[in-house]
Amino acid sequence: MRNKKECCGCTACFHICPINCIVMKEDEEGFLYPNIDKAKCIHCNKCKEVCPNRNIENRNTRTQTFVGYYKDDEVRKQSSSGGIFSAIAEWILQQKGVVFGAAFDENFEVHHIAVETKEELIKLRGSKYVQSRLENTFLEAKEYLEKKRKVLFTGTACQIAGLKNYLSAEYENLYTVDVLCHGAPSPKIWRMYLDDKKEQYQASINKVEFRNKDDGWKNYFISIAFSNMERFYTHYYKDKFTRMFLDNLDLRPSCYSCVFKEIPRISDVTIGDSWGVENYMPDMDDDKGTSVILVHSSNGEKIFREIRKKLIVSEVGLDVAVSPTADSRKSVTMHPNRNKYLEGVKRGENFDVLYEYVKKSFLQRAVGYVQYFINNLRMK
Known part of the structure; x- marks a missing residue:
């Protein structure tokens, strides 16, 4: 790794290597970086081609902005903001789909896992302010997609970009949701x-x-x-x-020069806290949690249509809901x-x-x- 600022740790290179000569290893802060066995490397350059930091394509060209929350108060209480993730995930599971997201393990370290039941969603609810280890989830997601099952993959924008680069194909049954991100702590x-x-x-x-x-x-x-x-x-x-x-x-060094915060995002939907909603839409604020919902794609519009009846929601301007100066729209200062x-x-x-x-x-x-x-x- 020449420059740590160029690596977001998405694992796309690890997954794409045809001879498995890349392993993800911790540095002194606990962040994972790819390490290449140069003796095995065949110089196919697939790892460079798949890297989202080198090759990011914003495939979306539009964004609709909403603020809202899930009508289910119990789920909303278990959620960091308005419970929108749960509404989306429940719809995917109703279609016999699979949901990927960040969960604590028995030591309260954070890993991505897949769940297939509504009861398991509690593992994925709530913010985890630690960079999640993606393990083999890109490969697992691809296997489910090839089996024609609906897949919801949630994570940070850089993780979604890494997944899409790894897949290198559009799947109608893939739905991606990223979160408005400050950065990934150690x-x-x-x-x-x-x-x-x-x-x-x-x-x-x-x-x-x-x-x-x-x-x-x-x-x-x-x-x-x-x-x-x-x-x-x-x-x-x-x-x-x-x-x-x-x-x-x-924070991870790449967070200080993040290339993934531009809106529209590469994901289908972006969700996060609707900070300041009491100032521009006070009727949407009961201090139980209100979400920003950014819809970027046709699959995002489909998700939103399916879950809208379960939400209290209003449309709003992007710059009103998420200030252009917010850390979720620009790199943070070291x-x-x-x-x-x-x-x-x-x-x-x-x-x-x-x-x-x-x-x-x-x-x-x-x-x-x-x-x-x-x-x-x-x-x-």
Whole structure:
């Protein structure tokens, strides 16, 4: 790998290699990168041709924008925003289809899995702010598609781009949904954070919720339930892992120069939080979670037609629902202490020490404010 900023970790190259000479290996931050056995490589260049960072084609040319939520309050409560993923997934399953998405394993690391029943959808609900390991899901999805089963594949925009490049063909029975993404934080930092919490509470972890809604959707809390019946529960911006994530300290290098956030997206539908809906459409805000729904393709329109009767939904302008300055529409700015933090990771510093790199000096804050002001002027 010449430059880590050029790799989003989508696994398309791993899956396409005809002689299996590519393996995905962790770097010092826990991100997976392709490693090529040069002794085996036949120089077919398929890995380069399939790479979405090198070859991204935005096949969609239009976007319709909606805000809404699922009428099923229980499902909506279990969801990060308005429950739109569940509405789509349930329709796919009703057609005897298969749904791929991110799930926690027994150690609360994040992997993509396939589910085929409505009962299993709970595994895929809720945000997981860690880059999901895709394993062999591209290959599995292709096998289901070849069997003429409907497939819903959900993930980040770069994962959807990788899947489509790997498939290199259009499938009418493939439906893709990406999420409005800030960036992908370090899996290693996530493991360190969990270990820190287990030591603090002297217990194993039973449940993790990145977006607990007990105190409302807009004011969401991080919740971790332990085997000794205790619970860690704090506002998201007081949580150390979330601060490192939202302050852009521990993101995958490619997230700082992301080429997948342009709208229209390559997916059929994009979903995410409808932040600010109380300002432009207050009747759609009951603080239980409202979603942005971006429909980009004919398959996206088909999905939306099928689920619309299950939703409370209204059409809205794109720039109203998702500001052009939002991090979900542009690359995030690297934290000024990112390099110092990375050196700390390499030195083996513990989680609390690494968290200290979140804090900025007065000069760093001043420069940030000026840059923010300049960027806002450019957008006007």
